[in-house]
Amino acid sequence: MGLYIAKRLLAAIPVLFGLTIIVFVIMALIPGDPATAILGSYATPENVAKLNKDLGLDKPMVQQYFIWLGNLFQGDLGRSYTLNRPVLDEVMERFWATLILAGSALVLCSILGLIAGVISAVRQFSWADKLITFIVLIGISTPSFWLGLLLILAFSVQLKWFPVSGMYAIYGGGGPLDLLHHLFLPAVTLAAVATGVIARLTRTAMLEVLRQDYIRTARAKGLSERRVIYRHAFKAALVAVIPVIGIQAGFVLGGAVYIETVFQWPGIGSMLVKAISTRDLLLVQGGVLVVAAAYVLFNLAADVVQTLIDPRLR
Amino acid sequence: MSDQAAVSTGQQPEKRRKKDRKGRPSVLRLLLNNQLATAGLVIFSLIVLVAALAPILPLPDPDATAPADRLQPLFSAGHLLGTDALGRDILSRLIWGARVSLAVGISATLIAAFFGSLIGLLAGYAGGRTDTLLMRGIDMVMAFPYILLALAIVAVLGPGLLNALYAIAVVNVPFFARNIRGIALGLSRREFVDAARLSGKSHAQILFGEVLPNVLPVIIITMSTTIGWMILETAGLSFLGLGAQPPQADLGSMLGEGRKILFTAPHVSIVPGLMIFVLVMSINLLGDGVRDILDPRLKSGSLTRPTARTAVERKSVPATDVRGEDAVLDVRGLKTEFEIGSSVYRAVGGVDLKIRKGECLGLVGESGSGKSVSAMSIMGLVPTPPGRIVGGVAMLGDEDLFSASDERIRQLRGGAVSHVFQDPLSTLHPLYTVGDQLIEAIRAHQPLSHASARQRAAELLATVRIPNPEERLNAYPHELSGGMRQRICIAMALANAADVIIADEPTTALDVTVQAQVLSLLAALRRDHDTGILFITHDFGVVSAICDRVAVMYAGKIVETGTTEEILADPKHPYTGKLIDCVPVLGQPERRLDAIEGRPPVVNALPPGCAFAPRCPRAQPDCLQGEIAMRDFGPERGARCLHPLGEEGSADV
Numbered sequence: 001m002g003l004y005i006a007k008r009l010l011a012a013i014p015v016l017f018g019l020t021i022i023v024f025v026i027m028a029l030i031p032g033d034p035a036t037a038i039l040g041s042y043a044t045p046e047n048v049a050k051l052n053k054d055l056g057l058d059k060p061m062v063q064q065y066f067i068w069l070g071n072l073f074q075g076d077l078g079r080s081y082t083l084n085r086p087v088l089d090e091v092m093e094r095f096w097a098t099l100i101l102a103g104s105a106l107v108l109c110s111i112l113g114l115i116a117g118v119i120s121a122v123r124q125f126s127w128a129d130k131l132i133t134f135i136v137l138i139g140i141s142t143p144s145f146w147l148g149l150l151l152i153l154a155f156s157v158q159l160k161w162f163p164v165s166g167m168y169a170i171y172g173g174g175g176p177l178d179l180l181h182h183l184f185l186p187a188v189t190l191a192a193v194a195t196g197v198i199a200r201l202t203r204t205a206m207l208e209v210l211r212q213d214y215i216r217t218a219r220a221k222g223l224s225e226r227r228v229i230y231r232h233a234f235k236a237a238l239v240a241v242i243p244v245i246g247i248q249a250g251f252v253l254g255g256a257v258y259i260e261t262v263f264q265w266p267g268i269g270s271m272l273v274k275a276i277s278t279r280d281l282l283l284v285q286g287g288v289l290v291v292a293a294a295y296v297l298f299n300l301a302a303d304v305v306q307t308l309i310d311p312r313l314r
Numbered sequence: 315m316s317d318q319a320a321v322s323t324g325q326q327p328e329k330r331r332k333k334d335r336k337g338r339p340s341v342l343r344l345l346l347n348n349q350l351a352t353a354g355l356v357i358f359s360l361i362v363l364v365a366a367l368a369p370i371l372p373l374p375d376p377d378a379t380a381p382a383d384r385l386q387p388l389f390s391a392g393h394l395l396g397t398d399a400l401g402r403d404i405l406s407r408l409i410w411g412a413r414v415s416l417a418v419g420i421s422a423t424l425i426a427a428f429f430g431s432l433i434g435l436l437a438g439y440a441g442g443r444t445d446t447l448l449m450r451g452i453d454m455v456m457a458f459p460y461i462l463l464a465l466a467i468v469a470v471l472g473p474g475l476l477n478a479l480y481a482i483a484v485v486n487v488p489f490f491a492r493n494i495r496g497i498a499l500g501l502s503r504r505e506f507v508d509a510a511r512l513s514g515k516s517h518a519q520i521l522f523g524e525v526l527p528n529v530l531p532v533i534i535i536t537m538s539t540t541i542g543w544m545i546l547e548t549a550g551l552s553f554l555g556l557g558a559q560p561p562q563a564d565l566g567s568m569l570g571e572g573r574k575i576l577f578t579a580p581h582v583s584i585v586p587g588l589m590i591f592v593l594v595m596s597i598n599l600l601g602d603g604v605r606d607i608l609d610p611r612l613k614s615g616s617l618t619r620p621t622a623r624t625a626v627e628r629k630s631v632p633a634t635d636v637r638g639e640d641a642v643l644d645v646r647g648l649k650t651e652f653e654i655g656s657s658v659y660r661a662v663g664g665v666d667l668k669i670r671k672g673e674c675l676g677l678v679g680e681s682g683s684g685k686s687v688s689a690m691s692i693m694g695l696v697p698t699p700p701g702r703i704v705g706g707v708a709m710l711g712d713e714d715l716f717s718a719s720d721e722r723i724r725q726l727r728g729g730a731v732s733h734v735f736q737d738p739l740s741t742l743h744p745l746y747t748v749g750d751q752l753i754e755a756i757r758a759h760q761p762l763s764h765a766s767a768r769q770r771a772a773e774l775l776a777t778v779r780i781p782n783p784e785e786r787l788n789a790y791p792h793e794l795s796g797g798m799r800q801r802i803c804i805a806m807a808l809a810n811a812a813d814v815i816i817a818d819e820p821t822t823a824l825d826v827t828v829q830a831q832v833l834s835l836l837a838a839l840r841r842d843h844d845t846g847i848l849f850i851t852h853d854f855g856v857v858s859a860i861c862d863r864v865a866v867m868y869a870g871k872i873v874e875t876g877t878t879e880e881i882l883a884d885p886k887h888p889y890t891g892k893l894i895d896c897v898p899v900l901g902q903p904e905r906r907l908d909a910i911e912g913r914p915p916v917v918n919a920l921p922p923g924c925a926f927a928p929r930c931p932r933a934q935p936d937c938l939q940g941e942i943a944m945r946d947f948g949p950e951r952g953a954r955c956l957h958p959l960g961e962e963g964s965a966d967v
Binding site: 015018019022023026027029121122124137138140141142143144145146149150152153157204206207208210211212213214216217218219220221222223224225227228232235236239249250251253254255257258261262272273275276277279281284288291292295296299309310311312 | 453454455457458459460461462465466467468469470472473542546549550553554555556566569573576577580583584587588590591594595597598599602617618619620622693695697724725726727728729732733735737740741742743744745746754755758759790792803806
């Protein structure tokens with residue numbers, strides 16, 4: 001078991017390396033000369049050449065990559081020219097905000113999605129199933145950024161139950177309760193689509209499992225239907241759903257970009273949007289890299305959980 | 315023979331498809347599905363039509379600003395949906411914006427479908443290194459959170475609608491590549507591709523002429539399920555200000571601009587959002603409909619939840635007071651059918667079975683003869699839908715199992731009547747240890763503590779001669795051999811001192827030596843515990859090893875009964891004779907093994923008379939003239955045949 005987890009951890013390393021290559025290559029593909037982009041089109045050729053040399057851009061690509069990777073290992077992601085501070089500092093500060101938001105959304109969508117999916121499968125074709133299927137369909141089709149606006153209008157502006165935006169109250173804020181108060185709406189919005197996806201998949205997985213021979217065996221043993229469904233079928237369905245929860249981590253981390261913008265949540269997503277419009281590419285690079293790495297780790301966690309449940313994978 | 319098999323497997327799926335398109339689980343659901351898909355289609359077409367006609371519709375200029383008219387509310391004069399912060403007509407902008415969003419979403423889908431399918435086809439068709447290389451690349455791209463990758467691409471290319479389109483297309487390529495590669499990989503190992511190769515077609519010809527048409531449904535399914543996403547995501551990028559740039563507007567950028575005045579004029583952002591929602595919803599409804607029709611897994615109700623017990627809707631109930639003197643289990647007139655779509659398959663058409671204490675009754679027949687369905691009907695283990703019991707009684711002692719309550723059936727299952735199934739790997743739960751599964755079976759019927767149930771489980775394993783039982787309790791099914799697993803299943807069937815064990819081909823999945831061990835184990839257990847066994851098999855070799863009496867089944871009916879000796883020595887029904895001829899005899903290698911020609915009939919449209927007649931060498935015209943009654947050949951000995959074996963003269967015409 002420990003060995004398996006160690007193996008999975010090792011297998012994640014090449015993936016992480018792959019990420020660095022892709023991120024590096026994407027940034028290297030930027031049309032035009034970065035030095036000119038930074039200095040503006042009125043820069044003198046001497047200044048451009050000097051900056052190119054300073055940035056190491058006169059060296060071959062492969063060498064540039066390894067220099068960049070070496071810096072990365074030392075925690076040096078470069079300096080953001082718009083914020084005039086190290087990229088790593090800015091990214092790490094904001095990463096926690098994103099992790100709190102995405103993490104709670106992921107927990108929320110897993111729990112709600114699994115419950116809805118199981119109810120839907122067990123009461124197939126009942127009004128509950130139809131209602132859940134309908135809500136899921138709406139959830140999957142709703143633009144999350146629009147849903148966020150609707151929720152703000154309803155619960156913040158009309159009902160005044162939740163704050164409109166931010167992570168903490170500006171005056172007298174702070175503390176976990178204040179955080180929860182601010183977190184609720186963005187987390188629900190972010191979880192909506194993923195909940196639908198997980199519910200759908202859980203329903204299908206449950207229906208598929210319920211036709212398996214071992215379910216017939218469980219019934220032939222004289223087990224109660226409750227036990228057949230919640231002990232035998234659910235566990236087997238979970239094995240199919242967990243990797244999808246891992247994939248949803250990607251959608252949630254990515255979707256955080258919209259939600260953080262809508263709710264002005266101080267995470268990496270809102271930072272990225274700003275960085276892209278100001279063309280602060282080092283900041284984009286750092287943000288993308290950190291979030292992608294987090295996604296790899298989320299998937300790794302999903303793998304490990306799946307292994308804990310399924311002895312065949314050990 | 316192999317020709318025949320190829321032809322018949324080639325034809326069968328087609329036949330099945332025709333049948334299933336007509337019928338799925340319930341007409342209501344099908345209708346509902348269709349209505350939703352139809353609604354989706356209507357809405358989507360309407361949006362597309364209006365968007366396409368935008369230039370000729372009497373709309374105000376979407377970009378004409380009118381500061382005096384700014385932020386008009388909904389339904390104001392001249393502006394049905396009001397105006398935005400610059401006084402532009404929202405309805406007009408909405409239609410023009412939908413036009414842009416649709417064009418971008420559809421183009422992105424086509425681009426992603428083209429490149430993704432190409433990569434998938436190549437990887438799947440080429441296999442080997444090309445496959446590994448391409449798919450590793452795809453995996454790498456998929457290691458990114460979807461939207462993040464799109465953002466990174468837009469960051470590089472710079473904000474703009476066209477760049478957003480490229481970004482969304484690129485991040486969707488992996489979905490197509492993966493789905494199509496899987497199918498293409500399977501297809502390129504198929505015979506028709508080999509045949510095309512041998513006939514000298516080029517790789518390109520095979521790929522686009524043979525493989526592509528077969529993956530087309532998958533491409534369409536993937537397109538219909540991703541286009542909604544792509545429209546959403548491009549709208550999202552525009553919302554963030556990274557897609558459409560002013561003055562050009564798509565639905566997303568309208569929403570993004572409106573957001574700035576959310577509190578003062580909510581309709582400016584709500585209306586375009588609603589439009590995106592309706593558009594994506596209609597596409598998803600349509601996509602689900604398309605997928606339901608094209609995805610084979612969703613066909614023929616393979617995804618309906620079976621109930622805990624077979625439905626009983628008896629039209630005929632034989633008298634229950636006539637007791638078979640010493641029978642523990644007495645089944646009379648059992649009829650079970652499957653309703654699949656509009657056709658009804660009468661799998662079991664009036665079967666009588668009687669098992670005495672300690673007796674082993676063999677139920678013999680080819681696959682598809684209805685023997686398993688008969689056996690599974692007894693304790694209501696035939697899945698409903700589509701199965702249902704429509705006639706007969708099953709008397710366990712004085713109790714009719716078909717009219718017992720669900721709770722009573724639960725108590726009897728695994729208690730008085732237990733089961734052993736064919737494939738011990740698929741019938742044991744893969745995620746629980748065999749110990750857990752045994753203990754569960756014991757505690758479902760006996761009020762024992764976990765510890766004493768575990769004790770009992772270990773004893774049971776010892777009874778079925780499993781070495782180191784204590785240790786084995788902690789094993790998972792996949793860690794055991796096939797024979798070992800089947801012993802576990804038998805131990806489970808013994809857990810609560812059953813009166814009757816229903817064994818459905820318990821040795822078929824095992825190899826011959828293990829088969830012999832399991833058979834002798836069952837025989838010993840029967841002696842020691844005086845348990846009645848209903849033993850289902852297609853193999854007369856197995857029958858001779860364990861059964862006291864035999865019932866031969868064909869097309870849902872018992873065609874011959876008798877003691878094992880009588881039937882083996884002197885079969886009356888030609889079908890029985892054929893089945894016996896199929897058994898190899900040790901020491902007689904020169905003996906001819908006759909496979910029975912033809913196949914058992916499909917039971918939804920049985921001809922009158924003897925169902926075996928079309929395959930029977932002794933068939934006469936009168937065989938097809940009407941119901942053939944069981945003819946007595948002695949006490950508990952009978953055959954449903956007009957021209958039985960041993961009555962020559964009438965046969966040799």
